[in-house]
Amino acid sequence: MMRIFCIVILSLLSVAVVQAQPRDRFDEATSAYSNAEYKQAIQLLHDLENEGYASFPVYYNLGNAYYKNGNLGAAMLYFEKALLQEPGNADVLHNIRVVRARTRDRVEPIPLLFFVRWWNDVQNAYLPATFFSWSVAFLWLLAASLFLFFGFRRVLLRRIALVASIATGVFFILTVVLYSTRLEQISAHSNAIIMPDETTVLSTPDATGVESFVVHEGLKVQILEVREEMYHIRLADGKNGWIPRSAAERI
Secondary structure: OHHHHHHHHHHHHHHHHHHHHHHHHHHHHHHHHHOOOHHHHHHHHHHHHHOOOOOHHHHHHHHHHHHHOOOHHHHHHHHHHHHHHOOOOHHHHHHHHHHHHHOOOOOOOOOOOHHHHHHHHHHHHOOHHHHHHHHHHHHHHHHHHHHHHHHOOOHHHHHHHHHHHHHHHHHHHHHHHHHHHHHHHHHHOOEEEEOOOEEEEEOOOOOOOOEEEEEEOOOEEEEEEEEOOEEEEEOOOOOEEEEEHHHEEEO
């Protein structure tokens, strides 16, 4: 009996030690960052990421460590990864603006119609799980409204229930569309960050391609197509072309 008890205690202690290790290494990385040992902090945080602890604190601190180490491309990449974990986080948005101010490319986005801009802002402000929760809530409200519509006999109450049914039905459809498009956007990893200091964008992905323009470290681009070792990219101002896959890291 005592032997079994000791085995159980040792097992629990082992689990506790294993669970404590990531926390300890994260604290060690934080300490290294505080002591301006940025390369050590980066290595410790990457170890956590590779072991499956890819979370907002790991990404956010990687972005900060890379920025302090002078790697603008990697800093932007990990701030964007952190933003996927916590959309709208004010600290991450601030740091992205700081990195963007130091990048060499000045790209003016194509002006969008107000409703397209509004749709994009709403879509990027929340995680898919949030839209899923909202869609479930609106589905319940829709069911309740329909129940009241068929249950009421007074005309005024039936009209109110009908209006509520239409409104909740529209919001239900909108949240389902937002959920599916946001999920597809994240899983597609269609955005990337330019990593080398300078990359030439070609007109075609083969040997006949001519130099179209040049992009620099830290610029965010959209990947339109993948062909062998080349990415077809588009900038926010609409310019597009081909770059080597090694020149960009997907977010």
